[in-house]
Structure formats: structure tokens, C-alpha cells
Amino acid sequence: MSRDWVEWHQGYDPPGSPLAGRLEVVRQNLRRALGTSPSEPDGTRRIVSICAGDGRDVLPVVAEHDRRVRVLLVELDQTLARRARETADDLDLPAVEVRTADAGDAATYLGLPPAHILLACGVFGNIGPGDARRTVAALPALIVAGGIVIWTRAGDASLEVRALFAEHGFNELSFTVPPDARFRVGMHRLAGPVRPGPLTGRLFRF
Numbered sequence: 001m002s003r004d005w006v007e008w009h010q011g012y013d014p015p016g017s018p019l020a021g022r023l024e025v026v027r028q029n030l031r032r033a034l035g036t037s038p039s040e041p042d043g044t045r046r047i048v049s050i051c052a053g054d055g056r057d058v059l060p061v062v063a064e065h066d067r068r069v070r071v072l073l074v075e076l077d078q079t080l081a082r083r084a085r086e087t088a089d090d091l092d093l094p095a096v097e098v099r100t101a102d103a104g105d106a107a108t109y110l111g112l113p114p115a116h117i118l119l120a121c122g123v124f125g126n127i128g129p130g131d132a133r134r135t136v137a138a139l140p141a142l143i144v145a146g147g148i149v150i151w152t153r154a155g156d157a158s159l160e161v162r163a164l165f166a167e168h169g170f171n172e173l174s175f176t177v178p179p180d181a182r183f184r185v186g187m188h189r190l191a192g193p194v195r196p197g198p199l200t201g202r203l204f205r206f
């Protein structure tokens with residue numbers, strides 16, 4: 001990895017920072033997704049976050065919810081993955097797996113049941129356009145029909161990501177453009193019927 005992602009996370013700390021603002025929008029979207037996504041007949045929902053960082057966008061929201069939410073965080077950095085595991089323990093969330101693995105490698109998702117909600121936050125700004133296309137094209141293989149994806153991208157480049165979702169069978173639920181910051185947060189639902197191709201090879205490289 002080319003950047004110090006532990007240091008990058010310090011951008012969340014200053015109150016009112018753009019990253020702190022983005023965090024609030026992502027959490028609000030996740031609360032909404034937990035109320036509106038499909039679930040298993042017993043109410044179980046599976047969340048997957050790719051390039052999950054320390055999980056601060058997902059774990060506190062899941063802790064507010066009932067305990068039928070299962071979480072998989074995929075994060076390559078060992079320090080951030082450890083922090084995510086500590087947060088899950090502190091919040092008493094037993095159904096959280098933090099996989100220290102390459103989220104850009106399709107093999108990481110082998111045998112995984114499809115998620116009801118998937119987060120791809122802080123991903124599209126770090127990968128090239130071809131990888132962004134491959135990643136969005138792969139998402140239907142990772143989520144259930146009607147599943148919800150929450151994603152972020154800064155500035156006008158977010159419009160290209162937004163268009164990719166429209167091209168790959170997703171309906172837009174929301175697209176947040178704050179008046180005073182460059183971050184954008186999109187939320188898209190996979191429209192059925194779903195005919196995902198096989199998930200193989202590499203989706204993206206940071």
C-alpha cells in the first residue's frame with residue numbers, strides 16, 4: 001500500500017473536518033439502509049465493508065441496532081484491522097469478523113453469502129477508472145437482489161461512479177452533495193433480477 005492509512009484516519013479527529021462530516025452522512029445512510037434493505041426471513045442482515053479502515057462508520061451504527069446484524073470488514077492494514085476488532089469487542093458485538101485481506105482480490109470473497117448492505121467508502125478515489133468499472137460490475141455478485149451499496153467519492157469524479165452504478169443495474173436511493181465540502185456519498189439499490197457473472201481475478205489495486 002502506498003499511503004499510511006493509519007495517519008489518514010487522523011483526518012476524522014478534528015471536529016467539523018470534511019472527513020468527520022462524511023462519516024456522519026455515511027452513518028445516516030447506513031441507519032437508513034438497515035431499516036430498508038432486504039433481510040433473511042429471521043431478520044438477519046449481512047453487512048460487508050470493503051477497505052473498511054477501522055470500521056468506525058459501521059460498528060457504532062450496528063451497535064445501535066438489534067443483534068441480528070452480521071458484519072464482515074475487509075481491511076489490509078493490520079493496525080486498522082486490530083482497531084476494528086477492539087472496537088467490536090468494546091461495543092460487545094460478537095457477530096463481527098475483521099478479515100485482514102486484500103479486498104481487491106476476488107478470492108477474498110470465495111464462499112461468502114451475499115450481503116444485504118455493502119460499503120465501499122474511500123475506495124473509488126484511490127483506484128483507476130478501469131478498476132472502478134470492474135469493481136462496480138462485480139458488486140451484483142456480492143450482494144442480494146435489492147441489496148444496498150453505500151459509497152463515497154470526492155468532487156466531480158463522483159458523477160462517473162454514479163453513472164457506473166446506473167449502468168450496472170442499480171437504482172439511486174440518495175446522492176449527498178454537501179454545500180461546503182467536496183465529499184459525495186451515494187447510496188444505490190441493486191434492482192432485480194440479478195444475473196451476476198462469476199467473480200474471479202482482480203477487481204482493483206490501490
Ligand SMILES: C[S@@+](CC[C@H](N)C(=O)[O-])C[C@H]1O[C@@H](n2cnc3c(N)ncnc32)[C@H](O)[C@@H]1O
Nearest residue numbers: 005051052053075076077102103104121122206
Ligand atoms: C481511504 S481509507 C477508507 C477507510 C474506510 N473505508 C473509511 O472510509 O473510513 C482506505 C482503506 O483501504 C485500505 N486498503 C487499501 N488497499 C486495500 C486492499 N487491497 N484491501 C483491503 N483494504 C485496503 C487501507 O488500509 C485504508 O484503511
